[in-house]
Amino acid sequence: MKVLMLRGNPRKNGVTERLADLFARGLRESGAELFDVDLASKNIGLCRGCFACSAGEKGRCVIDDDMADILDLLDEADAVVCASPIYFYAMGAQLKIFWERCFPFIRGYYYDAELGGMRNRTNFSKDGKKFVTIGAASGRIKSSFEAVTHTYQSIATALGFEYAADIRRAESPHFTSLDAKSLRVRKILDAFEIAGREFGATGKISEAVIKTAELELAESDEVFAQNAGVFWELNKNRNVAGFGFDDAKxxxxxxxxxxxxxxxxxxxxxxxxxxxxxxxxxxxxxxxxxxxxxxxxxxxxxxxxxxxxxxxxxxxxxxxxxxxxxxxxxxxxxxxxxxxxxxxxxxxxxxxxxxxxx
Ligand SMILES: Cc1cc2nc3c(=O)[nH]c(=O)nc-3n(C[C@H](O)[C@H](O)[C@H](O)COP(=O)(O)O)c2cc1C
Structure with a gap:
């Protein structure tokens, strides 16, 4: 299976990178062919909305930048994995810019009777791509991911992707502060590697593995809010910029x-x-x-x-x-x-x- 992994994290060595690395390791162990693309390090301009790419059967974008090669990889991929931090209840801007630049694959709409709704007509060389999303957010799982999961689901439906799994890692500062020595964090990290392995081998990820990857760290919203208060206080009192992860430990x-x-x-x-x-x-x-x-x-x-x-x-x-x-x-x-x-x-x-x- 050819897998295109798109990383949308601007921050190096953060939670998204760590989770994506583990998932990628699992993919490689399964024998999948992985194209690992760090969107933040690429030169990818904003879609100008000119519709030039809708000319002809296989449209090309008028912007000459790194996106052309990535579009070729997407076209050929059997599966797409997106890893992104959650920024303002949405995917990070790097990933959003990527999706906007996928417009050359769009060829209008059609009515899908089975779905009972609209889909985009696409011109992918390979249809039915499997889709996995991995998100890292500092908030609680429900409030942080509600909107973005919906957006990813809409993208998958519109493009005819099979949405295999959405893995939402919430409470990221708490997660980092407990470090890999905590049993729960160890289990969570392992689950990301297992998820990659399962997906590479079968195109699916089991419910149990997703559940472990998403394990809540604070037992209630109240406890979460108290711990979050500590992070913000530590951060405020720092004279060097950066989140107070280490102090929180x-x-x-x-x-x-x-x-x-x-x-x-x-x-x-x-x-x-x-x-x-x-x-x-x-x-x-x-x-x-x-x-x-x-x-x-x-x-x-x-x-x-x-x-x-x-x-x-x-x-x-x-x-x-x-x-x-x-x-x-x-x-x-x-x-x-x-x-x-x-x-x-x-x-x-x-x-x-x-x-x-x-
Ligand atoms: C600009 C910005 C916006 C953010 N918005 C949200 C948000 O809406 N919900 C949330 O739970 N966390 C939000 N966060 C926190 C990040 O999702 C969290 O720190 C995550 O771990 C970042 O990923 P990273 O560790 O790979 O950098 C935001 C962080 C930044 C910098």
Missing amino acids: TDVRILLREMCRLLIPKEAPEKADIEFYFPDKEWRFAMRINSGKCELGELSAPSECDLRITCTAPLWADILGMRANVMEKLASGELLLEGRRRLFSSMKKYFRLPDGVR
């Missing part, structure tokens, strides 16, 4: 919410109130475990609790990441435990650590 506000999420109810105590105090930040949190659930709240003053843990925020991040020696830190007084110290020593048992949070 060690931000205790995100890590504590991750801890809550990773509670193992059958191992955890029925009830326990744990307070965290980070004097370097003046942050105080209450972690409440109750009947198999764990909730995190902010405190403005010390509260009644079963255990209070006091240390600096970076030290807690190091403890969770197993980069600090707990006994040494207790002995030096950098880590202070007040209340039921046994709660602390058995914590490792009732939170799925360290795989989930590191």
